[in-house]
Amino acid sequence: MKKQLYCVLVSCVVLMVSACQHIPREEYIDFLKVSDTTYLGVSQLTDSLEVPWDLQFNPTTKSIFFTEIKGQISELNLATNKRTIIYTVPHVFQKRSMGLLGLALHPDFDKKPYLYVCYTIKDGEHYFSELAKLRYVEGKIVESKVLLKIGGALGHNGSRLLFDKERLLYWATGDAHSNTNSQDSTNLNGKVLRMTDEGLIPSDNPISNSYVYAWGFRNIQGMAMTSKGHLMTSEHGDAIEDEINLVKPLHNYGWKEIEGFHDTDAEKEIARHSSRTEPIKAWTPVIAPAAISYYGSQAIPEWSNSLLLTTLKNQSFRVLKLDAEQQVIADEKVYFKNHYGRIRAVTIDDTGNIYIATSNRDWNPQNGFPQKGDDRILKLAVIDFVPKEFLMAYEPENKKISDGKVLYQSYCASCHKNDGKGVRNSFPPLIQTPTITDAHKLVTVLLKGLKGKNVINGEEYDEEMPAFGFLSDADVATIATYIRTHFGNNLGSIDSAMVKDIRMTTHK
Ligand code: HEC
Numbered sequence: 001m002k003k004q005l006y007c008v009l010v011s012c013v014v015l016m017v018s019a020c021q022h023i024p025r026e027e028y029i030d031f032l033k034v035s036d037t038t039y040l041g042v043s044q045l046t047d048s049l050e051v052p053w054d055l056q057f058n059p060t061t062k063s064i065f066f067t068e069i070k071g072q073i074s075e076l077n078l079a080t081n082k083r084t085i086i087y088t089v090p091h092v093f094q095k096r097s098m099g100l101l102g103l104a105l106h107p108d109f110d111k112k113p114y115l116y117v118c119y120t121i122k123d124g125e126h127y128f129s130e131l132a133k134l135r136y137v138e139g140k141i142v143e144s145k146v147l148l149k150i151g152g153a154l155g156h157n158g159s160r161l162l163f164d165k166e167r168l169l170y171w172a173t174g175d176a177h178s179n180t181n182s183q184d185s186t187n188l189n190g191k192v193l194r195m196t197d198e199g200l201i202p203s204d205n206p207i208s209n210s211y212v213y214a215w216g217f218r219n220i221q222g223m224a225m226t227s228k229g230h231l232m233t234s235e236h237g238d239a240i241e242d243e244i245n246l247v248k249p250l251h252n253y254g255w256k257e258i259e260g261f262h263d264t265d266a267e268k269e270i271a272r273h274s275s276r277t278e279p280i281k282a283w284t285p286v287i288a289p290a291a292i293s294y295y296g297s298q299a300i301p302e303w304s305n306s307l308l309l310t311t312l313k314n315q316s317f318r319v320l321k322l323d324a325e326q327q328v329i330a331d332e333k334v335y336f337k338n339h340y341g342r343i344r345a346v347t348i349d350d351t352g353n354i355y356i357a358t359s360n361r362d363w364n365p366q367n368g369f370p371q372k373g374d375d376r377i378l379k380l381a382v383i384d385f386v387p388k389e390f391l392m393a394y395e396p397e398n399k400k401i402s403d404g405k406v407l408y409q410s411y412c413a414s415c416h417k418n419d420g421k422g423v424r425n426s427f428p429p430l431i432q433t434p435t436i437t438d439a440h441k442l443v444t445v446l447l448k449g450l451k452g453k454n455v456i457n458g459e460e461y462d463e464e465m466p467a468f469g470f471l472s473d474a475d476v477a478t479i480a481t482y483i484r485t486h487f488g489n490n491l492g493s494i495d496s497a498m499v500k501d502i503r504m505t506t507h508k
Contacts, residue, residue, distance in 0.1 A: 031387035032335060032380065034302050039390060041383040045355070046076060046083045047373040052357035053159070054103035054291070055347040055377065060110045064347060064355060066377070067117060069099035069362070075139065076377065078349070087134065087141035093122040096363045098152070101159035106197060107167060113137065114197070116161050116169060120152050127152035131161070131171055133199065147199025148211070150188040153177040158189075160223035160291070164231070168202055169195050170213065172220035172233055175255065182216050182255045190217045190255065192233065192247055206250040216253035216276070217245075222292035224307060226326040232307060234289035235279075242286045243279035244307070244320065246327055251277040260284070261405075281320065281329045281406065288313030290344040290359070295319075299352025299382055310343035310356060315366055316394075317343055317356060328410040331475075334394040340378065341369040354380040404482030407475055411468060420487030426463055428456040431487045439480070439494050443502045446476050473499040 028041040051069035058065055064076040071092035076083045092100050098120035106114040113136040121128050129152045135143035150173060158174035175182045175190035182190030185207065194213035196202055201211055222234030231247040241260025245253050252275060254267075260282040262271045270276065283289070290310045295303050305326070309318040315338045321331035336343070344359035357377045360370035409418065415427040422429040433456050435441045449467030453460060468476065473496035480499075484491035 028383075028387075029378075030339075031383070031390040033390045033392050034300060038300055038302055039383050039385075039387060040300070040380045041387075043379050043381070044373070045078075045081050045377045045379050047376040049357070049361075049375040049377070051099075051359050051362045052345055052375055052377065053099070053101045053359075054161075055345040055355055055357055056103050056105050057347045057349045057355070058105050058109055059350045060113075062349075064349075064377070065103060065105060065115060066345070066357065067100045067103045069101070070094050071100045071119070073100070073103070073115065073117065073134075073141065084139060086136070086139055089117060089119055089132070089144075091121050092119045093127065094120070095154070097155050098127065098157060101157065102161040102171075104161035104163055104169065107163045107165075112197070115141070116147075118159060118161060118171060120157055127154065127157075127176075129157050129173065129176075131199065133197075148188075148193075148195070151176045151178075151181070156219040158217075158220045160220060160233075162223045162225060162231075163197075164225055165229065167197055169197055169199075170223060170231065171195070171211075172217070172223045174219040175217065179256060182218065183252075183257065185212055185215055186210075188212065191215050192217065192220070192223075192231070213249055214247045214251050214253065216251075216255050216258075218255040221288075221290045222309065224292040224294045226294045226307075226322065227296045227305075228326045230326050232292060232294070234292045234309060236288060237282070237284075237286055240284040240286065241279075242283040242289050244281040244289070244292070244309075244329065245277070245279050248277070251275075253277055253279070280327065281332075281403075286313060287311045287316070291346045293346045293348055295348060295352075295354070297348065297352030300354075308346050308348070308354065310346050312342040312344060312359060312364070313366075315339070315341055315343065317346075323410045329406060330410040336391065337394050338366075339391065340376075341366055341371070341374065352382075356380070404478045405486075407471075407479050408482050411471070412479065420483065425459055425461065428454075428459070428461050429487075430483050431489060433457055436483060436489055437491060439484075439492070439498070440502060442480055442483070443476060443494060443499055444506055446471075446480060447499075447503055447506060469503070472496075473503065 030042040032040040053067045055066045071089045072085050073087045074083050074085050100119040102118045104116040106112040115134040118131045129150050130146050131148040132146045134141045153176035156174035156177045158172045160172045162170045171193040173189050181187045191212050192214045193211040219236045220233045224232050233245045235243045254276045257270050258267045261278050262268050293308045295306045295308050303319050305322050307320040317335045319333040320329045323330045340358050341360040345357040347355050358375045360374040416422045416430050420430040447469045450465035453462045476499045477494050477496040481493040
């Protein structure tokens with residue numbers, strides 16, 4: 001009897017505690033509208049940090065571990081928001097983008113309580129990047145071991161660390177400002193390296209006895225693994241072409257001979273003679289992409305199966321929606337533009353809450369920053385009420401022709417094929433048909449689909465063309481323009497105002 005009463009009391013206390021964790025409305029600093037049915041509250045968990053470079057949620061401790069560029073590693077308790085500095089990495093050399101950078105936690109943290117960090121050191125006149133494994137015991141780092149040391153430079157030191165499901169560790173390195181490192185398969189800079197949790201070379205690495213897993217990178221600033229096990233990186237281009245790459249073993253991503261898509265004659269020529277892999281997304285003008293993280297949770301259903309991307313130059317948080325195979329970026333949404341300043345790090349907890357960190361006290365602050373409280377860690381969580389005022393998504397600023405290619409490949413190529421030639425008697429070619437030449441007709445087919453027997457260029461087609469009315473006016477215009485300017489078509493472009501008009505008239 002007594003025992004039962006005790007249990008009731010305990011569960012009351014537990015209920016009260018969890019009720020307390022609900023943030024009262026006035027503590028949100030902003031609200032964000034994701035859709036008519038999903039709103040997020042933004043709250044600030046901690047402030048006055050100095051360039052938090054990497055955030056990693058730890059499901060074992062229910063806390064976030066994070067690095068700051070000067071060398072500190074902290075643990076942020078998510079129940080209390082208390083931040084504790086657990087270690088200062090010795091010998092970190094900090095200047096500009098050099099310092100304590102990437103962080104990974106061992107996926108079996110309860111049995112193997114290790115943190116992995118990479119950082120810059122200076123040895124005489126030379127810079128290096130080191131990768132170290134740190135042992136965590138009861139809120140402290142008690143042991144440290146350097147696993148690997150590679151060349152470094154005043155910039156382009158890469159940084160991200162990531163474990164896959166097999167417990168292999170990936171280290172994304174930068175080209176260390178060299179003209180030759182990235183294309184030299186024996187050099188460890190400008191690469192994605194792959195190793196065991198002890199820092200050894202796995203026996204199944206693509207080049208035997210080498211850490212190199214993939215090559216031809218400039219300066220990787222984000223790395224994530226999708227639920228289907230696709231390795232993704234974000235990378236800084238030079239003056240143009242920031243990239244997202246889908247990283248496959250031994251693939252060469254082209255730097256520094258090819259930048260972004262293979263779109264210049266010189267680049268096409270190189271790609272013809274040696275195997276080079278294009279990014280799955282590129283941005284010109286550049287946005288300076290930083291951390292990426294894979295969002296698989298259903299907590300924010302609109303964002304499920306996306307890469308969450310933080311950006312520096314563009315000062316935004318982006319949601320890059322993936323297709324079902326997780327190989328194509330099918331949509332992009334831009335949030336918080338210029339609102340919190342530079343955003344460098346992101347992590348996701350086990351219930352689908354998102355945490356981001358600003359980077360306004362780094363060497364390159366943008367107009368109006370740093371502000372009081374910078375740098376800070378912010379939390380984005382679903383709320384169960386509709387706020388009076390809220391922020392919303394921005395349209396991505398540039399829809400390049402390359403995006404038309406991406407859209408075409410994700411929505412159309414499965415039937416009409418990459419070259420637009422289609423499949424005879426099943427899927428018509430998208431080349432010089434009356435529908436393609438008639439802009440109005442083309443947009444109508446895209447919005448409404450097409451059914452019944454049709455003779456197209458002398459061949460009969462009787463399968464169904466699905467409707468793509470769910471795409472935005474801008475996306476329909478981009479795809480239509482892509483078709484009319486590729487595959488040997490030499491027709492004018494179509495703008496979203498025209499799509500909007502046709503959508504309105506065909507709806508009546
Ligand atoms: C599931 C397969 C499938 C997909 C995906 C698909 N189509 Fe089609 N499409 C067809 C079929 C089948 C037809 C012919 C329909 C008929 O007349 O019977 C067609 C017809 C068309 C036509 C008319 C061709 C002409 O000359 O009259 C256009 C234009 C077209 N598709 C463009 C697209 C675009 C752009 C996309 C991507 C947004 C796309 N389709 C996606 C199957 C598909």
